[in-house]
Amino acid sequence: MSKYIYMDNSATTPVKKKVLDEMIPYFTENFGNPSSIYSLGSNSKVAVEKAREQVARALGADKNEIYFTAGGSESDNWALKGIASKHKNKGNHIITTKIEHHAVLHTCEYLHKNGFEITYLNVDKDGLIDLKELESAITDKTILISIMFANNEIGTIQPIKEIGEIAKSKNIIFHTDAVQAIGNVRIDVKELNIDLLSLSAHKFYGPKGMGALYIRKGLQIDPLIAGGGQERNKRAGTENVPGIVGLGKAIELAYENLEEHNEKLIKLRERLINGIQENIKYTRINGHRTKRLPGNVNVCFEFIEGESLLLSLDIEGIAGSSGSACTSGSLDPSHVLLAIGLPHEIAHGSLRLSLGDFNTEEEVDYVIAKLVKIVDRLRNMSPLYDKIKEAK
Structure with a gap:
């Protein structure tokens, strides 16, 4: 196969031609x-408001409830810091999970240093929270619950409707980082009792730096960025009109073809998972088997290092990742994989392949064939694998 095979769509997607043309x-x-x-200037203003309506329509929201940002990380920061600042007179307790994106985790660390108490919920082996643990964590000082819609590494989708119901019943604000879910899951913010939702365009074939x-x-x-009166005085800065x-x-295109998109990706995902499990021993599929993003495949191969695996795949013309693109430079194992109970030595051998609209069955089969050879070669270099073979 001559072309480069891109299977890292959870990190970023290409901009579709129809999007670029607009x-x-x-x-x-x-x-x-x-x-x-x-x-x-008025022409640009009209274009901005049209896009605001498109986003609102996709979320079941009103157009005046949509505020444009520079991406998911800014949206997460604004949601947490803005609520903490505005509502600190009501309480100083925030609830989140151990598997959030670092845009949330690092913001929580910042808030903790500034007097807020943070509770990090555990997750089970599939990455799901326990709703009873969530309810038990709520105190009279709790002002915010921030739980991601779908995990960026293992693809597990949380019980968002139930979380929203709990938050609403306790009069607590509920924020969800839906960066990975948008374009993969139908979302109605009113039905799900979501108060704040973060999204990022480059995860669903839009431009980077836009959320x-x-x-x-x-x-x-409270606003995160001070300056002019843009975004109804809530987010200063000249609007990125092309990005908006x-x-x-x-987002309009994503929700026009969602069912077709999901059907295709689930079929490819299952083909890839089955091919890996049938042809490579000592593997573990991470994340919930069915409550997961349609294109997400996260697998750990025992007795190898993920970095060596990624480099070998790249030589073969295949792009994947070992987890979040935002932490790809870290030598530490994924905090998500550790949170679901994997030991360090297994978590280090992780691979995330995330499928998108442009992947094919032919590409999936090619990747499986290459993975079989690469994993076998890397394992034959491992002294731990030698002991397993000797034991047989």
Whole structure:
């Protein structure tokens, strides 16, 4: 196979042509600042508001509940810091989980240093929280629950509706990092009792550096960025009009074809998982087997290092990852895999392959064949694997 096979769509996706086509005019002839009162600026303002409606429609929200940001990390930071600052007179306790994205975990660390108490919920072997543990963790000082919709490494989808019901019954604000879920799961923020939701365009074939935060109407939150009066005085900075236009178009396309998208990815996912399990011994599929993102495959191969595996795959023209792209430079094993109970030596041998709209069955079969050879070669270099063979 001559072309490069990209199976790291959870890290980022390519911008689809229809999305790019919508964006290009706002780099060139329609370059006006939306805050300007002349027609060139007004054209940009109209485009921004159209995109706001597109995002709102996809989430079951009102357009005035959508605020544009520079991506998922900013949205997460704003949700947590903004609520903590605005509601600290009501309490100083926040509940999250041990498997959140670092945009949430590191923000919680910051808040803890500034007087907030943080509870990190455990997860089971599949990455699911215990709803009873969540209820038990709530105190009269709890002001916010922040639990991701779907995990970026193992793909497990949390019981978001039940979490929202618990939060609402206790009059606690509920934020969810839905960066991985958007474009893979149908979401109605009202039905799910979600108060704040983070998303990022580059996870669903939109541009990088572009995101949004849904903030329920009436919810009080402090701004994260001070400056001008953009985004109804809640998020300062000249609007990234091409990025906003791209986000709107990308989310519209994602939800027009969601069922077809999911059906295809689940079929490819199962083909890949079955091919790995049938042909490679000493493997473990991580994450819930069915309550998971349609294109997510996370597997640990015993007796090998994930970094060597990734480099070998790259030589064969295959792109994957060992977990979150945001922590790819770390030598430590994934905090998510440790949280689901894997020992360090197994967690180090992890591989995440995340499928997208442009992958094919032919590519899946090619990857399986290459994985069989690569894993066998790497294991034959391992003294631990030699002992296993000798024991037989």
